[in-house]
Amino acid sequence: MTLVKFNPDKLNNRSLLPGFNDVFDSIFNDTFFSDRMTSRVPAANISESEDHFHIELAAPGLKKEDFKINLDRNVLNISVESQNEQNNTQKNYSKREYSYSSWVRSFTLPESANAEQIEAAYTDGILIVDIAKREEAKAVRRQIEIK
Known part of the structure; x- marks a missing residue:
């Protein structure tokens, strides 16, 4: 079972399928994807x-x-x-x-x-x-x- 975040404040977004955009928002705003979309260079x-x-x-x-x-x-x-x-191949990272x-x-x-x-x-x-x-x-x- 997959949990999808739903934002009731976006019901008036004039979309043909309300809630459809919330599915994509929940996927792309997840830390799994946002961590990979950020640039991997040192500050x-x-x-x-x-x-x-x-x-x-x-x-x-x-x-x-x-x-x-x-x-x-x-x-x-x-x-x-x-x-x-x-040295890192022997470790199981939960977040890296x-x-x-x-x-x-x-x-x-x-x-x-x-x-x-x-x-x-x-x-x-x-x-x-x-x-x-x-x-x-x-x-x-x-x-x-x-x-």
């Missing part, structure tokens, strides 16, 4: 300091060797080909949300970025990429004396 935080741009990617369960970072013209590509799943098999995140660098000075580190499930700014792009700050 990113992008920030800027006085002399660097910073990219942080939340990618738990990986090793630093799993990442490939390359620069093609002014596009920084961060990718993971496939996660080693030999961070099984990245492969993904790519691309970031277009601004002209003020120095492509020669990019550093990356992976600590505690966070990949941190620091991109230095060009000298001419750094904010010049000084105290102005009032006469």
Whole structure:
């Protein structure tokens, strides 16, 4: 027996078959489908300091060797080909949300970025990429004396 969620508030939706759309809503709004429809790439935080741009990617369960970072013209590509799943085959998961098999995140660098000075580190499930700014792009700050 299958249970189908029914929303009585949608009776006035002018459908030829009331309740028909509710069947599809209950199927596609279920977590089984919505989990698979969402994008499976890590979330990113992008920030800027006085002399660097910073990219942080939340990618738990990986090793630093799993990442490939390359620069093609002014596009920084961060990718993971496939996660080693030999330890996971022995487990029966009831829900699995961070099984990245492969993904790519691309970031277009601004002209003020120095492509020669990019550093990356992976600590505690966070990949941190620091991109230095060009000298001419750094904010010049000084105290102005009032006469």
